[in-house]
Amino acid sequence: MADAFNDYEQLAVLPAGVRDFVAGGSGAELTLRRNRAALDAVTVTPRVLGGVGCPDTATTILGTAATLPIAVAPMAYQRLFHPEGELLLAAAAGSAGIPYVISTLSSLPLEKIAAVAPSWFQLYWLRDRTAVRALIDRATEAGCGALMVTVDVPVMGRRLRDVRNSFTLPPDVIAANLVDKSTEAHSTLNGASAVAAHTATAFDPAFSWRDLAWLRSVTEIPLLVKGILDPRDALAAVDAGADSVVVSNHGGRQFDGAPASIDALGSVVDALGNDFPVLLDSGIRGGTDVLKALAVGADAVLVGRPLLWALAVGAPDEALALLGRELRDAMLLAGCADLAAVADLATERNPWPIS
Template sequence: MPETLAGYEPAAAAVLPAAVRDFVAGGSGAELTLHRNRAALDAITVTPRILGAVDQPKTTTKLLRTPCALPLAVAPMAYQKLLHPEGELLLAAAAAAAGVPYVISTLSSTPLEKIAAAAPSWFQLYWLRDRNLVGALIDRATEAGCHALMVTVDVPIMGQRLRDVRNGFALPPEVIAANLVDKYTEAHKTPGTGSAIAAHTALAFDPAFSWRDLEWIRRRTDLPLVLKGILDPRDALTALDAGADGLVVSNHGGRQFDGAPAAIDALSSVIDAVGNEMTVLLDSGIRSGADIVKALARGAHGVLVGRPLLWALALGVPADALTTLGRELRDAMLLAGCADLTAVADLITGRD
């Protein structure tokens, strides 16, 4: 097995069909933002502390009322049965074993109730054209015992993912949007040109999603409400006023607006805007325990981890990947002289 979290991608590439590999790895447009995420994280420096008598760093925390053994959650990711026959259930079981929340995607290929039974879960919601279906999904997530509702706010339409367009990518018949059964089946239709996934989202998602709709969601649920896809501090303040409990600073892993800043570069201004009033997570580009230290030192309360866990899922070993990530985080904390996550937040960061 790979020695580092980043090592799972090349190992998975050897076993996946090229089109599936591109679906996971690709970004939108020229993939400028996709690459910017890594470049920005790589450029951040962290100044270690010394002689702190640190032996066993404590990585435990609480995110949105959910106790966590590590300061992270598994990011919401669609159609995981593309990577492994057990799909979401295998990755959710790994999250449960690691003691971290699993975020269920609206577009999961396993019904949300089965996933929520396998792991402490949050539910990720897309705003759909059918408001009754949106309400039903919120109700189902609540009844299934999900601990938070994460609303994705940066996908009015799907960014043009040129790898999928070139591949004419469509879902195989056995992989379905299990929470939308009998709805929006276009994701399975091989397009004459373009991406069937993009055609599916164009039909299903409502690009006119607004703050008023978010207020409707806030009234509909008592669950902690998190907005995923915030980059501008002005939007962070509006989210606070609208009753959101948390934010995910994210550019969708470089898969939406190609030209957006790296998520880590947007983090500080969002933190400055909302202070301690909200839980703030960082998504987009996390590939190591050292990356988590950088995010927390820049003010995040935790991170979402996405693509590396899909690569590990393709190999059938997501639990190993989370174990590797936990080890990397503890090693990074030891090397930075941090006994706990409070000490990590106090580290000085710079830019190479």
């Protein structure tokens, strides 16, 4: 159906407001565009005559075996894109042998999703700590293999496409994991995003390192901190008990003016050392992007938007198979027999834009 992993965006047929909800970023969308430009600017010098044959893409990510150095990023309200929503994408991830990260704002209960495939749980920090603890306990009881706390959303970034569309969730798409019965996300607000109004009510903008340390104290499963760009914050996350960090600017949907995630990656890896697992999120659009991220220093990547487009087409399994094929092709062309060889590739930033 698609010739390249990035083709699903063109194939997806969605209402204009839903399409903008996925495609858009915050503010003037500078960081959104910067993610793509920065990945395009990374060049990798291939090796030759290594007798590679068939590259080995298998790895272990925070104790979870994976056939690819990839996890499905946490993404909200997936029933906007397909009636089966999270269940269809999670099943595809399970078939592909990679972790699926369940969003706090999933449109189906986390227990149903975790029953479909090996999963991690992504946590947004809520104003009600009792509700936070309940989500952690539910995720643990459901067998989630890791907890990924998102730290870059004290408030939702001002996403102007959603504002201009007065974006509102349809009645049958809900935040299924929250006991909050508020109607903000379903109430049309002229010149405002109903989803942003809901998160402003639910999320705690005063989330702090002290809270993160408390979170570490109440769970024994691996803890990832997602939304790190500054090496100082990476070190603070480790001090608070994190087992991994995810270098991410939330796909350009939060602070507009942040660096591209791939540009921030190297300094975070240098600060933490090569033995500390670091993941990259934001901007990955194909197998060559995955190889670039690993060559710059990531241990694995999260993939988001392209999988929502594929979900809208009803083909997330096909999309993940295609992404794996692209990665293996890229490794073969770069002369890499395994992921350790990818990490050893030489990279640089190309100052000339590709026309």
